[in-house]
Amino acid sequence: MGWNRWYSLKSYVKSSLWLVPFIALPLYVVAIRIAYLFKQWLIWIEPWPWGVAGSQRLLETIITMTLTFVVFTFGSLLVAIQIAGGQLTPRIIATTLLSDNAIRFTVGLFIFTLLFATGTLARLETDTDRAIVGIPVLLGFLSIAAFLYLIDYAARLLRPVSIVLRVSEEGRAVIEDVYPTMATEEADATATDPRPSARPDKVILYRGRPAIIVAINKNALLTLAEKTQSVVELVPRIGDFVASGEPLFRLYGSRFPEESVLKTMIAFGPERTLEQDATFAFRIIVDIAIKALSKAINDPTTAVLAIDQLQRLLCFVGKRNLTRETILNQSGELRVICRTPDWEDFVKLTFSEIRLYGAENFQIARRLRAVLEYGLQVLPDFRRPALEAELALLDRRLAQLYEFPEDLELAQTADSQGLGGSTPSTLRFLPGKPSVSQ
Structure with missing residues (x-):
């Protein structure tokens, strides 16, 4: 088997x-x-x-x-x-x-x-x-x-709070497995496109029913590439949909692993799973939040519960090294390329849809700002640009939605409870204040 x-x-x-x-x-x-x-x-x-x-x-x-x-x-x-x-x-x-x-x-x-x-x-x-x-x-x-x-x-x-907590726990475990090392500014600065500059010597196409890539046996891929002294590049990412005839592998070198053996290193399924997909936990929690924000349900408090767990996951992944796309052999030579989500992917997934559907609600606007300001405080400096860009987008969105200055001021106040906190967030970002990066 x-x-x-x-x-x-x-x-x-x-x-x-x-x-x-x-x-x-x-x-x-x-x-x-x-x-x-x-x-x-x-x-x-x-x-x-x-x-x-x-x-x-x-x-x-x-x-x-x-x-x-x-x-x-x-x-x-x-x-x-x-x-x-x-x-x-x-x-x-x-x-x-x-x-x-x-x-x-x-x-x-x-x-x-x-x-x-x-x-x-x-x-x-x-x-x-x-x-x-x-x-x-x-x-x-x-x-x-x-x-x-x-x-x-x-x-x-x-209960919604139990579901989002369970998904958050599983997502945290997956993130720790996919990104095992802590983030450093040097690693982030040297991150480049891992794909070799030369054209691939061979392209393997997917043949079969349309499916989702749910898992990869990276250790076995490394062993196969090492035996043939080749570079194996997996074209789609974990969680991507592939149809028959689409590129699955790009191979570089003079000798290649057998196509049938390579394909056994990829597990396909009808839907995404939490086992190796680092962004799927975010996807599930965001789906819960935006469904709660729909006009038919109109339950922003459930969305706030979801944002609580998104804050936890985002701050956790922001402290990890997200450049684990290349797998090297013991001699430091490139052997396998498996792309993984970067910091901007996590930030956009966390905020974009919730901002679009929920910024008109005071709870959501205030809770999103609290997440962004908290992230600006506790994450390393090189994670700030993406958060600052999202904060600027949130301000522009709120300026479009709220006509009354009093409502705009209320919506632009960070609140870790959404609406009803006794005081504004005590971790509001202050320019020049050092962040906690450990």
């Missing part, structure tokens, strides 16, 4: 809601045999308070109860996921909701309890086996507790 197929399988397993409940099937087959094999070592309450008829009724009740839990959980959860996806963004369904372990393992417990109670009931004979009947009874109590926990957990999980 090639790396791309293995990666796709792993991603499917991580985002599949049904897999853990399905594993409960073979687990039950093993568990009930072990239980009957070692039943003499199982100690329960004696005497057993129910006879054969009572034990049968108890097991039937557990079966009915767990079956109801399963039906209710899947039915209500799917409806809730669709509603949350419609209100926030559909991109949260696969990236956060379907891959939640608490939901999957709780449903797995329901299935296991249902099967164990059914198997015990089928084996119940004239004498009540206290040890074996006690196991599904205990599992039934655990299922009741797990069901009550799941209701509370799902209600908390589907």
Whole structure:
């Protein structure tokens, strides 16, 4: 199995809601045999308070109860996921909701309890086996507790603040993986186009169904390029859409890796994922913000919650070295080129659409200014030009929108709460004030 197929399988397993409940099937087959094999070592309450008829009724009740839990959980959860996806963004369904372990393992417990109670009931004979009947009874109590926990957990999980926080956490981990080193002014100043000046010696085109590049095996690409002493350039970026016939690789050198092997180093999918895509977390949170700002929903407070996490991510990525496009061998020779987003990409993605759709709202205008002024304070000096340009665009946009001077002054005041903070932002940018760059 090639790396791309293995990666796709792993991603499917991580985002599949049904897999853990399905594993409960073979687990039950093993568990009930072990239980009957070692039943003499199982100690329960004696005497057993129910006879054969009572034990049968108890097991039937557990079966009915767990079956109801399963039906209710899947039915209500799917409806809730669709509603949350419609209100926030559909991109949260696969990236956060379907891959939640608490939901999957709780449903797995329901299935296991249902099967164990059914198997015990089928084996119940004239004498009540206290040890074996006690196991599904205990599992039934655990299922009741797990069901009550799941209701509370799902209600908390589907809140906008929980969704944006989870996406922000995953985005931070991806940024740390893609950009492992801290930013320095020297590295930023020496950043150039990594593509060789010569024309490529070979171009490999993509052949297949239209898809999104979701991941790259960079280490394997480096190994292949090193073996052939060539330079491998991946033309699209992670998260880009590619159609059949479009350039996928540009190769430089006299010897090249095999085309079929190169293509197994790229994982494709129907939509972007958070695993290696550094900007996708920004994209999801921005989508949540601008949907909340739509006239149909008109929920600027949710947009402010999204901007809170955008500030966190933007300041985190602004302190990283964003020039990791080239991969060198141990001798310092260029071997692989994989383009990654730069600082301007992150800044425009964070502010442009929210400014366009939300500047007419006081909360959004004030919160965006607070983010920009905070970034000007805490980020290195060489990150300031892009932020200052966005601040100027915000001022020009506000000047177009607000006719009354009082409204314009209110909109141009930084406020970390959007509207209602007791005082303006205490981290407003002052020219000449040193920034915190560590």
